[in-house]
Amino acid sequence: MMEQQILTFLFDILSYIAIYLIINVSLNLEYGLTGIPNFGKVLAVAGGAFVVGAVPGRILADQLNLLKGFKAVQDHPILSECLSTLAQIKPKILESIDYIEDNAVVGDCIRRVMVNDPVLSMAVLLGTLGLAALVGAGLGFAASYPAIRLREDYLAMTLLAMGEFLRQVGYLDRTLVGGTLGVFAPDPYGWLGAYRFYASALVILLVASLFFLYVRTVTFSPAGRVLKAVRDEELAAEVLGIDVIRVKQKVLVVSSMMAAVAGALWAFYSQSVIANTYDRFTWTFWPWVMVIIGGAGNHRGVLLGTVVFVVLRRTIDTYRYVLEPIIPFSLVWLDRLLFGIALILVLILRPQGILPDRPTPALGFEKARKIIEKAAEK
Amino acid sequence: MWVIEPIFRDAIIFASMLSLLTLGLTLTYLTTKVPNFSHGSFASIGMMAMLTFTEVMKIPAYFVLFPSFLLGGGAALLLYMMILRPLISRDANIVAQMVATIAFELIMISVLNIYADYLTQTFKVQTRGFLIRRNDVRFFGEPGVFIAAPILAVSAVFLLYLLLNRTRFGVGLRAAIENPSLAGTLGINVKRAYSFSWFLAGGLGGVAGSLLALWFQGSPNYGSELLISIFAASIVGGLQNIYGAVAGGYLLGFIEILGTRQLGFTFGPWITVYRPLIPIVAMAVTLLLAPQGLMGVRWRSLARTVIRGGVK
Numbered sequence: 001m002m003e004q005q006i007l008t009f010l011f012d013i014l015s016y017i018a019i020y021l022i023i024n025v026s027l028n029l030e031y032g033l034t035g036i037p038n039f040g041k042v043l044a045v046a047g048g049a050f051v052v053g054a055v056p057g058r059i060l061a062d063q064l065n066l067l068k069g070f071k072a073v074q075d076h077p078i079l080s081e082c083l084s085t086l087a088q089i090k091p092k093i094l095e096s097i098d099y100i101e102d103n104a105v106v107g108d109c110i111r112r113v114m115v116n117d118p119v120l121s122m123a124v125l126l127g128t129l130g131l132a133a134l135v136g137a138g139l140g141f142a143a144s145y146p147a148i149r150l151r152e153d154y155l156a157m158t159l160l161a162m163g164e165f166l167r168q169v170g171y172l173d174r175t176l177v178g179g180t181l182g183v184f185a186p187d188p189y190g191w192l193g194a195y196r197f198y199a200s201a202l203v204i205l206l207v208a209s210l211f212f213l214y215v216r217t218v219t220f221s222p223a224g225r226v227l228k229a230v231r232d233e234e235l236a237a238e239v240l241g242i243d244v245i246r247v248k249q250k251v252l253v254v255s256s257m258m259a260a261v262a263g264a265l266w267a268f269y270s271q272s273v274i275a276n277t278y279d280r281f282t283w284t285f286w287p288w289v290m291v292i293i294g295g296a297g298n299h300r301g302v303l304l305g306t307v308v309f310v311v312l313r314r315t316i317d318t319y320r321y322v323l324e325p326i327i328p329f330s331l332v333w334l335d336r337l338l339f340g341i342a343l344i345l346v347l348i349l350r351p352q353g354i355l356p357d358r359p360t361p362a363l364g365f366e367k368a369r370k371i372i373e374k375a376a377e378k
Numbered sequence: 379m380w381v382i383e384p385i386f387r388d389a390i391i392f393a394s395m396l397s398l399l400t401l402g403l404t405l406t407y408l409t410t411k412v413p414n415f416s417h418g419s420f421a422s423i424g425m426m427a428m429l430t431f432t433e434v435m436k437i438p439a440y441f442v443l444f445p446s447f448l449l450g451g452g453a454a455l456l457l458y459m460m461i462l463r464p465l466i467s468r469d470a471n472i473v474a475q476m477v478a479t480i481a482f483e484l485i486m487i488s489v490l491n492i493y494a495d496y497l498t499q500t501f502k503v504q505t506r507g508f509l510i511r512r513n514d515v516r517f518f519g520e521p522g523v524f525i526a527a528p529i530l531a532v533s534a535v536f537l538l539y540l541l542l543n544r545t546r547f548g549v550g551l552r553a554a555i556e557n558p559s560l561a562g563t564l565g566i567n568v569k570r571a572y573s574f575s576w577f578l579a580g581g582l583g584g585v586a587g588s589l590l591a592l593w594f595q596g597s598p599n600y601g602s603e604l605l606i607s608i609f610a611a612s613i614v615g616g617l618q619n620i621y622g623a624v625a626g627g628y629l630l631g632f633i634e635i636l637g638t639r640q641l642g643f644t645f646g647p648w649i650t651v652y653r654p655l656i657p658i659v660a661m662a663v664t665l666l667l668a669p670q671g672l673m674g675v676r677w678r679s680l681a682r683t684v685i686r687g688g689v690k
Contacts, residue, residue, distance in 0.1 A: 339484065
């Protein structure tokens with residue numbers, strides 16, 4: 001029993017680290033490497049999560065004829081079983097089922113179908129992630145519109161407002177993702193039974209490592225030096241023939257794609273999409289805290305910042321019941337206080353973060369000499 | 379006696395207080411050139427001060443404005459002196475300064491919410507979604523805040539105008555904003571002038587929050603939720619001009635409340651829930667059409683063009 005608890009705690013921390021790692025790596029690509037202060041990170045994350053809430057459930061319900069009501073699916077063994085009791089209490093669903101109004105029952109039916117169908121589950125997972133990446137790319141392109149035109153301060157304000165925009169729409173408009181109540185997210189890991197929790201954590205971790213390695217590879221390639229040139233001195237970069245506008249656009253599109261995939265993975269992990277949880281504190285300010293404390297521009301720094309932040313925060317959260325009787329306020333506010341102070345101290349005392357950014361090495365001298373010798377031999 | 383529709387009260391109080399907050403944000407932006415992401419929390423401080431003093435200590439509402447001013451100003455001064463000035467003296471870039479104001483916002487939110495929890499536990503006062511209109515005075519049959527809010531906003535602008543144009547200190551402050559190093563060589567204490575602006579901005583934010591608490595439903599996060607509106611209003615005002623800020627605040631405040639109602643009449647009530655999108659759209663429209671803000675538009679030539687019928 002004890003082992004089970006420890007394992008759950010570890011995987012919980014692991015999935016938080018992985019999800020934030022994706023977002024932080026994308027923020028690092030934007031701010032640490034290219035110098036775009038994206039204070040609207042939540043925009044792409046919410047976009048990806050809303051895709052999960054709005055699209056696959058509707059498509060599945062439509063394909064299963066679920067929206068036409070109980071009568072249309074009477075012959076389907078799983079669906080008729082899942083709807084039969086409710087149909088007696090609520091005769092309205094005999095004729096038609098609304099995706100938002102009857103979201104709980106739609107979600108339950110789809111879950112039951114997907115539990116028995118691993119192929120469908122994987123298709124839903126991959127298809128939705130792909131769609132989320134597309135939506136993220138679109139949102140990134142939208143965010144690049146101000147990003148290539150405005151100065152840093154105006155840009156920060158505009159991106160912050162754009163980030164709020166999507167959350168507000170999702171929260172206020174019930175037809176998208178259910179407004180205040182939220183909607184269910186289809187569960188692509190359900191067929192794994194008891195291992196669903198571990199599987200979902202591992203999938204996030206896999207995606208996070210892929211993105212991490214990808215951005216790391218980009219950094220140590222000539223493209224990485226282009227990004228750093230844009231960050232350090234835009235004018236000089238332009239003189240060297242770098243199309244600064246295109247570079248910024250590409251970076252925002254790629255990083256927003258990553259953030260949207262993170263949002264989608266998170267929605268699958270938590271099995272629901274509630275618009276109001278995609279606020280600027282959780283998905284914009286916390287990533288900034290981690291990236292700045294760890295060291296913007298340095299991949300190991302970002303990883304370190306993420307691990308330290310998540311472990312501290314989840315530990316406080318887990319041991320809440322121990323501390324809560326001692327202190328006279330709710331513990332949810334303590335982490336903001338602690339990390340706010342930590343962030344200010346880091347900014348003043350060690351502005352480059354724990355692990356500072358270092359110049360990326362081009363080819364080593366030895367390696368360059370070998371290449372020249374090889375060329376000379378020919 | 380004519381009757382005032384309740385929505386106009388909402389609009390006038392909200393717009394006046396939004397313009398005070400926008401004025402403060404613009405004032406601080408002019409000095410340190412960094413948008414303060416924690417400006418909304420000054421209003422939250424005023425709000426919690428109003429709640430504490432009127433509900434717990436039973437002090438008449440309008441005596442609270444002074445402590446609210448001091449508390450809000452104190453918080454702003456703390457942010458400027460303890461956080462921003464060390465950063466500026468270490469040549470931190472603007473992004474680092476913006477992140478620092480976000481860190482301050484995190485701290486303020488946690489402090490205010492911890493305080494709200496404490497109030498609830500100790501004095502059994504509702505601290506989230508509280509409504510304390512009953513503590514307001516009636517004035518000619520109208521709620522006092524309906525009279526006080528616009529008067530306060532207008533007189534604040536007027537006094538600021540007098541200060542900046544008619545006093546030595548104000549002229550010095552303007553010089554310090556225009557060219558800090560030159561003003562410094564002329565013997566103007568630039569740091570003191572900036573500290574004063576920050577204190578004033580925070581104080582006005584505190585007053586705005588405490589008056590808002592007398593009319594709208596308050597909570598320790600009210601100010602943070604208002605942040606987008608404040609940013610939008612100051613961008614509409616142009617961010618370079620305190621009179622533009624006041625105009626932007628009033629304009630957006632009225633649009634947000636009266637415009638939402640009008641849209642509801644025209645398109646049906648479903649559209650009223652989209653109210654939070656108004657400041658965001660206003661921001662986008664301003665940046666696209668008139669990036670310098672209201673004060674940057676050459677109204678006279680624009681009017682002439684319109685009368686002539688299109689661009690010639």
